[in-house]
Amino acid sequence: MAGQTDDTKREGFGWGIWATGAIAAQFAADLDHVPGARRAAVCSRSMETAQAFSAKHGFASAHADPDAFLADPAVDAVYIASPHTEHCAQALRAIAAGKPVLIEKPVAMTSVEARTIEDAARNAGVFAMEALWTRFLPAVQRAKALIDDGAIGTVRRAEASLLFHRPFDPEHRLFDPARGGGVLHDLGVYPLSLATFLFGAPALERGRWQAAPTGVDRAAEVALTCGSVPFTAKVGFVEDPAAEGRNDFIVYGETGTLRIDRHFLSGPSLTLWDRPLETTPDPRGWGEKLARRLPMPGRTVMDFARPSRGLNFQAAAVQAAIARGETAHPAMPLSDSAAVLAIIEQVLAAPPEN
Ligand SMILES: NC(=O)C1=CN([C@@H]2O[C@H](COP(=O)(O)OP(=O)(O)OC[C@H]3O[C@@H](n4cnc5c(N)ncnc54)[C@H](OP(=O)(O)O)[C@@H]3O)[C@@H](O)[C@H]2O)C=CC1
Ligand SMILES: O=C1OC[C@@H](O)[C@H](O)[C@H]1O
Numbered sequence: 001m002a003g004q005t006d007d008t009k010r011e012g013f014g015w016g017i018w019a020t021g022a023i024a025a026q027f028a029a030d031l032d033h034v035p036g037a038r039r040a041a042v043c044s045r046s047m048e049t050a051q052a053f054s055a056k057h058g059f060a061s062a063h064a065d066p067d068a069f070l071a072d073p074a075v076d077a078v079y080i081a082s083p084h085t086e087h088c089a090q091a092l093r094a095i096a097a098g099k100p101v102l103i104e105k106p107v108a109m110t111s112v113e114a115r116t117i118e119d120a121a122r123n124a125g126v127f128a129m130e131a132l133w134t135r136f137l138p139a140v141q142r143a144k145a146l147i148d149d150g151a152i153g154t155v156r157r158a159e160a161s162l163l164f165h166r167p168f169d170p171e172h173r174l175f176d177p178a179r180g181g182g183v184l185h186d187l188g189v190y191p192l193s194l195a196t197f198l199f200g201a202p203a204l205e206r207g208r209w210q211a212a213p214t215g216v217d218r219a220a221e222v223a224l225t226c227g228s229v230p231f232t233a234k235v236g237f238v239e240d241p242a243a244e245g246r247n248d249f250i251v252y253g254e255t256g257t258l259r260i261d262r263h264f265l266s267g268p269s270l271t272l273w274d275r276p277l278e279t280t281p282d283p284r285g286w287g288e289k290l291a292r293r294l295p296m297p298g299r300t301v302m303d304f305a306r307p308s309r310g311l312n313f314q315a316a317a318v319q320a321a322i323a324r325g326e327t328a329h330p331a332m333p334l335s336d337s338a339a340v341l342a343i344i345e346q347v348l349a350a351p352p353e354n
Contacts, residue, residue: 013319014040016075016099018066018090020053023104024081026309028057033312036319040076043069066090070097077318079131080104083173084180088113091128095120100127102318105193106185107334111342118334127322129314129329130337132193136313139267139304143251143260144198151272152253155199157230159252160191160264163219163245166237168212174237175214182216183235184209184344190265191233192222192340194249197331200227202339207347210354212237222347250280259283261292266310270302 013036017024020042031037039059043066044050050062063069070078070093077100080090088108094101095117107130108114114130121128134140147155164187166174173179174186196202205223212218219236238244249264250257257273262283273280275298281288292301314332321329328334 010038010074012036012038014038014074014076015315016041016043016069016072016078017059018043018069018078018080018094019082019086020044020049021081024053024079025057027079027081027311027315028053028059030308030311031315033308034315034319037315040074041069041072066093070094070099075099077102077127077322079315084109084185085178088117091117092120095124095126095128098124098126100318100322102129102131102314104131106130106180106189106341107337108341109180109185111338111345114334114338114341118328118338121327121334125327127318127327128334129318129321129332130334131311131314132189132332132337133311133314134190134194134265134267135197135332136317137267137304137310138313139260139270139302140194140197142302142304143258143270146258146270146272147198147251147253152251152256152258153276154254155229156252156254156276158195158199158250159232160194160249161234161245162187162190162247162263162265163234163236163238163243164247165241165244167239168218168237170214175212175216175218177214177216181212181214182218182348183237184217184220184347187235188220188222188233188344189340191235191249192224192343193336194264195224195226195229195231195233196336196339198226198251199229199231202226202343204343204346205230207343207350209347209350209352211352217348217352220347222343224343246283248280248283252277267304269304272300272302274298
């Protein structure tokens with residue numbers, strides 16, 4: 001262990017971060033926007049890396065031994081930011097040590113693993129949640145309230161896309177089977193989980209996918225019924241930047257239409273139309289970009305600009321749930337995480353189409 005935590009100076013809620021990659025750095029930065037949060041400790045596979053990350057982001061201590069990290073009394077909760085394949089084992093280890101856990105998405109590789117984490121947390125009386133930050137964004141919370149309050153009438157159907165420019169690279173975790181590569185686990189969880197949150201439990205109607213040269217899924221289309229709402233999602237890692245998707249989430253109601261705008265996973269804004277539409281304008285077009293700045297009859301744009309990436313809202317929700325003595329968050333229960341992984345398993349059980 002490097003660094004010292006002076007017990008007399010420990011105030012607030014101490015976060016420990018397990019892993020030091022890209023999202024770990026963004027979470028560490030977003031802790032600036034979490035009231036009461038304190039940067040307690042970092043754990044890496046290498047002490048040198050842990051110390052460098054700790055120094056850069058202002059953590060109190062650095063660890064290369066997970067047992068010492070999990071025994072650190074300054075850590076009130078652990079944020080797991082490793083590749084998907086590590087999530088389940090690390091979460092179970094943290095729970096066994098009595099540390100609440102916020103586990104990056106996907107919470108695990110399989111629905112069975114997700115349920116194992118859920119059972120372990122419940123039995124130990126320790127908090128656990130998938131870090132599906134999108135559910136906690138103010139724009140998404142507002143979208144749910146609008147839908148539930150009937151602002152667009154009965155929901156007829158919904159659709160979403162997330163196609164990101166990610167050229168094939170066999171070394172990258174996204175394409176590496178050993179590190180949980182594949183678009184459904186990486187991006188697919190966003191639309192599937194959000195549809196589950198907004199409309200209800202998912203049931204698979206149809207699914208298809210294409211494989212990357214490493215065998216993992218690089219594109220997929222999924223049709224679900226969530227609650228009673230038909231929902232379709234397209235996800236992909238695309239070679240050509242021009243092939244990126246609309247990356248928005250559209251809810252078609254009987255009296256209105258609501259769009260969580262591009263890129264919906266970070267909830268930058270909402271657009272509400274006061275009438276039912278069969279489609280909405282493509283957010284990538286210049287006309288649409290201009291239209292969003294101008295007042296338009298029958299159309300309201302709600303802006304949710306913020307200084308953070310948006311990981312802070314889930315962290316604040318976790319702190320509050322732990323303060324209430326909960327072992328799960330009502331807005332993101334692990335049963336939903338398991339249900340989404342079960343859908344992904346059903347889709348990938350069929351052979352790829354290429
Ligand atoms: N919420 C969001 O917006 C995002 C979430 N994610 C999720 O976060 C997780 C991590 O993604 P990301 O940060 O992009 O990944 P990175 O590859 O950038 O970082 C992963 C880190 O995990 C640690 N690690 C532990 N075991 C391994 C291993 N076997 N191989 C490689 N690294 C390992 C490493 O830290 P060390 O060397 O210190 O041990 C590494 O730096 C994923 O599950 C992903 O789905 C990712 C991006 C955005
Ligand atoms: O969670 C994520 O969101 C943003 C993507 O770029 C990244 O691949 C994914 O892990």
